[in-house]
Amino acid sequence: MGTEGGGSHEAVFHPSTQEIELWMQKAFDMAKNALDNGEVPVGCLMVYNNNILGRGRNEVNETKNATRHAEMVAIDQVLDWCRHNNKDPADVFRSTVLYVTVEPCIMCAGALRLLNIALVVYGCKNERFGGCGSVLNIPADHLPHTGAPFKCISGYRSEEAVELLKMFYKQENPNAPKSKVRK
Amino acid sequence: MEPECKRRKTGTGALLSWDVVPVLSPEQCQDVELLEAYAAPIFNKRETSRLVKELATVCPLAGLPHIKRVRACPDKLSPHPLEVLICLADHKAHQEVPSLDMLLAGAGPIDSSSLGRPFLVRIAARPPLTRQQFEKASRHWPTSFHEDKQVTVALRGDLFTEERKTRMQTYMELAIQAAVAGQAQGMEAVGAVLVEPDSGSVLTVGHDCRYGPSPLLHAVMVCIDLAAHGQGGGTYKYKDYLACRFVRAVSGVHPTAEEGGHEELPYICTGYDLYVTREPCVMCAMALVHSRIRRVFFGVPTPDGALGSRYKIHTQKDLNHHYEVFRGVMAHECEQLSNRTAGTF
Ligand SMILES: [Zn+2]
Ligand SMILES: [Zn+2]
Numbered sequence: 456m457g458t459e460g461g462g463s464h465e466a467v468f469h470p471s472t473q474e475i476e477l478w479m480q481k482a483f484d485m486a487k488n489a490l491d492n493g494e495v496p497v498g499c500l501m502v503y504n505n506n507i508l509g510r511g512r513n514e515v516n517e518t519k520n521a522t523r524h525a526e527m528v529a530i531d532q533v534l535d536w537c538r539h540n541n542k543d544p545a546d547v548f549r550s551t552v553l554y555v556t557v558e559p560c561i562m563c564a565g566a567l568r569l570l571n572i573a574l575v576v577y578g579c580k581n582e583r584f585g586g587c588g589s590v591l592n593i594p595a596d597h598l599p600h601t602g603a604p605f606k607c608i609s610g611y612r613s614e615e616a617v618e619l620l621k622m623f624y625k626q627e628n629p630n631a632p633k634s635k636v637r638k
Numbered sequence: 639m640e641p642e643c644k645r646r647k648t649g650t651g652a653l654l655s656w657d658v659v660p661v662l663s664p665e666q667c668q669d670v671e672l673l674e675a676y677a678a679p680i681f682n683k684r685e686t687s688r689l690v691k692e693l694a695t696v697c698p699l700a701g702l703p704h705i706k707r708v709r710a711c712p713d714k715l716s717p718h719p720l721e722v723l724i725c726l727a728d729h730k731a732h733q734e735v736p737s738l739d740m741l742l743a744g745a746g747p748i749d750s751s752s753l754g755r756p757f758l759v760r761i762a763a764r765p766p767l768t769r770q771q772f773e774k775a776s777r778h779w780p781t782s783f784h785e786d787k788q789v790t791v792a793l794r795g796d797l798f799t800e801e802r803k804t805r806m807q808t809y810m811e812l813a814i815q816a817a818v819a820g821q822a823q824g825m826e827a828v829g830a831v832l833v834e835p836d837s838g839s840v841l842t843v844g845h846d847c848r849y850g851p852s853p854l855l856h857a858v859m860v861c862i863d864l865a866a867h868g869q870g871g872g873t874y875k876y877k878d879y880l881a882c883r884f885v886r887a888v889s890g891v892h893p894t895a896e897e898g899g900h901e902e903l904p905y906i907c908t909g910y911d912l913y914v915t916r917e918p919c920v921m922c923a924m925a926l927v928h929s930r931i932r933r934v935f936f937g938v939p940t941p942d943g944a945l946g947s948r949y950k951i952h953t954q955k956d957l958n959h960h961y962e963v964f965r966g967v968m969a970h971e972c973e974q975l976s977n978r979t980a981g982t983f
Pocket of ligand 1: 524526559560561562563564
């Protein structure tokens with residue numbers, strides 16, 4: 456299982472600018488696709504050894520479960536991949552990068568930390584629920600019993616990500632109060 | 639450990655040996671912050687209302703609407719029964735208190751002939767939120783207090799009757815049983831129960847499943863997902879975990895029932911109570927915000943816990959939903975559960 460980080464706990468990933476551009480382009484494509492289908496325009500993917508192991512989109516409505524954010528859905532796909540390929544999820548997540556158009560919320564940040572994810576690259580801030588710096592800073596806080604701290608790279612194509620969210624909430628209901636935002 | 643646990647459970651008529659303690663916001667818990675200010679005695683009592691009016695214009699106490707401008711002199715033998723706040727002080731320990739003329743210089747037109755020599759006092763920087771804060775602040779200078787009666791009663795430990803506590807105990811016992819069943823299947827010994835408080839119906843019972851379908855299936859996440867199953871949704875399967883079950887659907891209007899596009903928001907736990915044997919982690923605590931839980935009762939705290947220990951997600955500013963949290967329900971039994979597990983939350 457040779458990975459860039461050699462599988463060590465301290466593996467810190469430094470994806471190149473080209474890599475970030477490539478994967479974030481895919482995440483934005485997903486977000487736009489979601490918008491075209493009337494879904495929350497957030498795209499996210501889990502990349503492990505240059506392979507996409509998970510692609511998430513918000514499944515809150517179909518599951519009737521308010522916790523089914525894009526990140527949680529993508530996490531489950533990685534777990535499925537681990538089962539089918541007989542890999543230890545702990546090892547895989549330690550070498551996995553999440554690319555997501557919007558800052559993960561506090562819940563998802565907690566989940567990612569519990570799984571010891573290596574790195575999160577995100578687009579715009581999530582002022583309402585953000586768990587990677589906006590409302591709380593889960594990846595950096597002292598939480599010795601909650602997985603391992605992880606690194607974040609933020610602000611990638613941030614305005615574009617905000618614009619997508621704005622378009623969604625405009626088409627959803629022009630009179631909708633802000634509290635309806637559930638990402 | 640086991641036999642004692644059983645004995646406690648059977649003693650239904652016995653006094654409940656645990657207390658329900660509210661987990662309040664940091665603002666409600668914090669010590670009273672004091673500011674230094676100058677006050678002066680009023681020689682002529684009949685001048686009081688004029689002085690208050692003029693001082694309000696020339697020396698407004700900005701941002702301190704809770705502070706009363708005038709107080710009765712604490713020294714009952716004083717010839718001047720009333721004292722008035724002049725202004726906030728920028729006072730250093732070695733300094734002498736400035737004269738009245740110095741304090742009012744350039745402040746604006748005011749007849750200060752009936753004011754005495756200024757002296758230093760301390761006043762509360764923020765309005766008191768609890769009776770305890772109010773009493774502490776009032777020892778220095780009078781302040782107004784909009785009492786939240788429920789918080790006062792809760793802090794006294796009188797919010798719940800013995801009957802209500804007995805009911806809480808039955809829910810927590812269910813959670814403990816689920817925790818034990820989960821542990822027998824190799825999971826962490828953590829259990830949770832979702833309750834509809836008006837009817838008292840148990841909706842879902844869940845235990846930790848982190849070594850099963852997903853490492854993120856903590857007991858709270860299981861209960862939320864089971865509630866979604868009850869509404870025709872849900873994500874995971876629990877057929878291998880018989881103690882994790884959807885008990886009943888709540889009839890009547892539910893917030894998710896509203897049909898039509900994006901308006902159909904599954905705030906699946908709106909109005910419900912959750913009982914969980916130990917304090918939830920940050921992921922679970924935020925999942926309960928997203929699900930719009932009403933109240934959470936837990937047994938024992940956890941080191942990284944997000945409802946009082948490490949964070950107070952339920953009172954976190956900026957979040958669009960807040961809920962009430964109480965700890966201590968069957969604390970002893972829940973503590974014993976925690977001791978049975980070596981793992982963390
Ligand atoms: Zn999230
Ligand atoms: Zn948890």
